[in-house]
Amino acid sequence: MSVWPAWEVREHDGTTSWLHVRLAFPDGARVDALAVVSGGCVSIEDVTARPALSLDDLTVLADWIEGPLSDACAAAAGESYPDGAPGLDGTARRARPSWPRGIEGCRLLAQRYRAAQEQGADPVLAVMHATGHSRRRSLRLIAQARDAGFLTPRHARR
Numbered sequence: 001m002s003v004w005p006a007w008e009v010r011e012h013d014g015t016t017s018w019l020h021v022r023l024a025f026p027d028g029a030r031v032d033a034l035a036v037v038s039g040g041c042v043s044i045e046d047v048t049a050r051p052a053l054s055l056d057d058l059t060v061l062a063d064w065i066e067g068p069l070s071d072a073c074a075a076a077a078g079e080s081y082p083d084g085a086p087g088l089d090g091t092a093r094r095a096r097p098s099w100p101r102g103i104e105g106c107r108l109l110a111q112r113y114r115a116a117q118e119q120g121a122d123p124v125l126a127v128m129h130a131t132g133h134s135r136r137r138s139l140r141l142i143a144q145a146r147d148a149g150f151l152t153p154r155h156a157r158r
Contacts, residue, residue, distance in 0.1 A: 001068045006034065014039060021065055031061070035069055042069060056136055063134065099131045103148060109141055110150035 006018040116126035
């Protein structure tokens with residue numbers, strides 16, 4: 001991934017910077033984005049991809065660029081983050097919650113999933129929050145819990 005400055009505007013009490021971000025993949029695919037840094041926050045203003053990104057790929061774009069983009073922003077500001085760069089929202093990055101692997105993880109995941117269902121909440125969001133994983137990864141973990149018998153099958157087979 002490469003990040004380079006596009007332009008910068010200095011206003012009354014702050015600076016707004018635009019950065020070009022390019023992700024190049026070994027298969028020739030490429031994602032170009034324009035990131036805006038203002039008031040300690042980073043947002044994405046424009047994204048172009050060749051070939052086009054699927055919706056699933058678009059949802060993980062922030063995960064792909066967060067670390068290198070935050071490092072580039074810190075370097076541009078002359079700051080260093082010994083414990084990791086801040087997140088895209090400008091706050092300190094939090095470590096993913098500790099989550100057990102294997103059968104114990106499946107059991108705990110199923111408990112969170114069922115508790116959310118009983119409360120009328122979105123069970124997938126509950127799993128995402130508990131594990132710190134993306135929606136895609138959480139759905140895979142839920143499928144593993146189903147396969148292990150901790151959750152009922154999604155569809156009854158006839």
